Amino acid sequence: MPRRHPERHTERLWLRQWRDTDLDALAEIDADPEVMRYIGDGSPGTRERTAAALARVRSGWDERGYGLFAAEETETGELVGWVGLAVPAFLPEIMPAVEIGWRLRRRSWGRGYATEGAREVLAFAFGEVGLDHVVSICHVDNHASARVMAKLGMTLDRTTHVPTHGRPVHVMSRSRNP
Template sequence: MDTERLIMRRWRAEDREPFAAMNADPQVMEHFPALLTREESDALVDRIEEKFDEHGFGLWALEVRESGHFIGFTGLAWQTFEARFTPAVEIGWRLARPAWGHGYASEAAREAVRYAFGEAGLDDLVSMTAVQNTRSRAVMERLGMTRDPADDFDHPRVPEESGLRRHVLYRLKRI
């Protein structure tokens, strides 16, 4: 899939090194429970690719059209952990720091929404993040997603002692 400035594609072997660097960057991973090792990052790419094969969609690698640089991912992922709103398809993103502030997350997420409600035939999407993650929350709001504070939850995959356990949930329905 393409946007004006981005190419959204399946993952390539050469994406693994810059992705591992992103996952080891404390600023990129500020709202996640832990940094990832190279092995953990590579295993995540393997799981992402398996989900494409299983569902026909997933977390697309993002490439800046003009430069050809890999900058992260944006896409769709089934969430099946135990929560009152699951199973659900989440729209999510993670970008390298140099890609922040250029509108890439919103641009790619709009294309992922179009795909979700078009080719994938989904009726609704969710997005979630730690309460403190104002940058991701702003992307969710730019997409037209809405939040009901009654839907906020403690993420079961985040350790109880973590200050990141409390999450906000945003929703978007196909019109």
């Protein structure tokens, strides 16, 4: 039986579960080359890849009791992206691990949404989920995400390369009691 999935609220965001109607907005975010520049191999996503990823995210909530929240701007009701927890299996050297991450549409960058949403997700991770430690991973040139990680109290654990595409990444980490 599927679990009841949590929702969280911040001052400006509603972190909620995914709806079928979110696919178009998420596919638009994933298709933006600037948004995807530091994600995976750097190539923009297709609607099909986004749909498959969204299906995995939704089933992951049932399997693990955590996952990626849809991040909706409360003032406008628009999907601005996502923020949440995932298992970073793409980086085997740090496993087992849980990663906190985010992806926002470009027009929402620079407004503090990533930090605001991630702070709420950290509280969820260390509280309801009961994690003792989380990581966050970003391309070495993704200075904006690195700043968010620093604001969350994360520190550099290591710099390494993702095996599937060889791109260099920083692995930041934080424990429940820093």
